[in-house]
Amino acid sequence: MDLALRVSHYIDPAFRLHRDVTVLVQDGLVAQVIPSVGTVLRSLAPAALDLGRALCLPGFVNAHAHLDLSHLWRQVPRGLAFHEWVPAVVAARTLPATMIEGGIEDACRMLVAGGTTAVLDVSVGGNSAAALSRHGLRGTVALEVLGFDPAGADAAMQRADEVIRARFELDRERLGADAGNADAPAAPGGVGFGYSPHAPYSTSADLFRHAFGRACGEGRVCTTHAAETPEETRFLQDGTGPLRELLQRFGVKLDGFHGFGAGALELLLGDWLAPWLAEANPHLVLVHCNYPGPAGLELLARTRPSVCYCPRSHAWFDHQPWPAQAMLEAGVNLVLGTDSLASNEGLDPLGELRVAATAHPAVPLETWFRAATVNGRTALGIAPEAADLTAWVLPVGCEPTTTAEALDMLLREGPPLLAGVSQGAVIARSV
Numbered sequence: 401m402d403l404a405l406r407v408s409h410y411i412d413p414a415f416r417l418h419r420d421v422t423v424l425v426q427d428g429l430v431a432q433v434i435p436s437v438g439t440v441l442r443s444l445a446p447a448a449l450d451l452g453r454a455l456c457l458p459g460f461v462n463a464h465a466h467l468d469l470s471h472l473w474r475q476v477p478r479g480l481a482f483h484e485w486v487p488a489v490v491a492a493r494t495l496p497a498t499m500i501e502g503g504i505e506d507a508c509r510m511l512v513a514g515g516t517t518a519v520l521d522v523s524v525g526g527n528s529a530a531a532l533s534r535h536g537l538r539g540t541v542a543l544e545v546l547g548f549d550p551a552g553a554d555a556a557m558q559r560a561d562e563v564i565r566a567r568f569e570l571d572r573e574r575l576g577a578d579a580g581n582a583d584a585p586a587a588p589g590g591v592g593f594g595y596s597p598h599a600p601y602s603t604s605a606d607l608f609r610h611a612f613g614r615a616c617g618e619g620r621v622c623t624t625h626a627a628e629t630p631e632e633t634r635f636l637q638d639g640t641g642p643l644r645e646l647l648q649r650f651g652v653k654l655d656g657f658h659g660f661g662a663g664a665l666e667l668l669l670g671d672w673l674a675p676w677l678a679e680a681n682p683h684l685v686l687v688h689c690n691y692p693g694p695a696g697l698e699l700l701a702r703t704r705p706s707v708c709y710c711p712r713s714h715a716w717f718d719h720q721p722w723p724a725q726a727m728l729e730a731g732v733n734l735v736l737g738t739d740s741l742a743s744n745e746g747l748d749p750l751g752e753l754r755v756a757a758t759a760h761p762a763v764p765l766e767t768w769f770r771a772a773t774v775n776g777r778t779a780l781g782i783a784p785e786a787a788d789l790t791a792w793v794l795p796v797g798c799e800p801t802t803t804a805e806a807l808d809m810l811l812r813e814g815p816p817l818l819a820g821v822s823q824g825a826v827i828a829r830s831v
């Protein structure tokens with residue numbers, strides 16, 4: 401065994417609660433959970449953490465972030481409409497690289513401190529990959545491609561390829577003989593890449609097909625924003641509204657474009673991506689889906705992608721209530737994300753869970769915690785039994801006897817993080 405973790409309360413990936421156990425980790429997986437008998441930890445594994453009164457559960461997976469916007473933390477005023485907010489964010493991309501890199505570093509620290517162990521980050525230049533890896537976090541950096549004009553689709557994919565060569569494959573080449581063997585993981589360790597066509601109002605069908613076709617062929621994650629605002633639906637339907645003006649302001653030629661006559665999910669799931677879709681598509685992560693519409697919900701039920709709800713960012717833009725019940729009935733793989741710090745006050749998953757639970761009291765707390773943890777593993781292709789764990793102080797007087805009581809305590813008390821483990825290695829520790 402590589403690591404032994406002794407805790408008073410452990411919630412396993414099936415959300416069963418175990419009392420007074422030692423969690424044994426080997427090769428990045430939870431290998432065994434055994435009853436604790438005294439403190440015999442050192443004999444079990446070279447790395448041993450005796451956390452005593454602690455609640456341990458699967459680590460949080462942030463299924464939607466833009467870490468390269470983290471330098472905008474507390475810089476963008478609340479209350480802007482989406483089409484007013486976008487130009488502020490686009491302008492921020494031109495700030496000095498040192499600011500952007502510094503923001504990513506700070507964001508990684510916030511993620512680790514909040515109990516996140518894996519991230520799906522949408523990235524323009526791929527520069528979060530090395531930072532995530534350095535902080536011990538795992539996940540996927542989805543390279544953003546966009547362009548409304550189909551003639552630019554090939555060039556956009558080529559730019560993504562350049563990022564892939566610079567950020568993911570060059571490191572492996574540079575390792576050379578030091579890589580040891582051909583099976584050595586590609587640097588940055590634990591972080592792979594995927595694709596992120598931006599959104600159906602900003603990205604052509606051709607570019608969506610290039611990116612999603614490639615992701616399917618290579619077994620990678622593909623993520624996109626979809627059905628985020630009523631303005632998006634309007635623009636896709638008939639080509640009018642504030643998004644038309646916004647795109648034109650960015651120089652997009654829309655002469656002769658009068659909409660597709662369909663909403664985002666009908667376009668994506670019923671047409672553009674349809675040739676690749678199977679009965680369930682967890683590695684396709686559709687972000688927001690705030691306004692899915694009846695036809696969109698039907699397509700979601702048929703194709704069952706991952707759907708990512710970003711509770712605090714959703715509240716930031718003052719959207720209609722998120723259609724949680726309809727999504728659960730559609731049977732999508734529900735995941736949670738933070739979106740960027742340009743539309744969120746922090747990156748802590750407990751903060752997101754609190755907002756989700758308050759906004760949707762009819763949805764069981766366990767459903768939200770699954771969305772924030774093990775469902776994210778499904779989306780990112782992380783093994784269900786991965787040794788990605790967090791352990792939290794169990795306040796004096798708290799003696800949860802069921803999973804529901806333990807999760808309720810975590811949200812209510814917000815106790816300090818005792819330890820974070822990602823891929824079997826300790827990445828945060830306060831004892």
Ligand SMILES: [Zn+2]
Nearest residue numbers: 466625739740
């Ligand atoms: Zn986003």
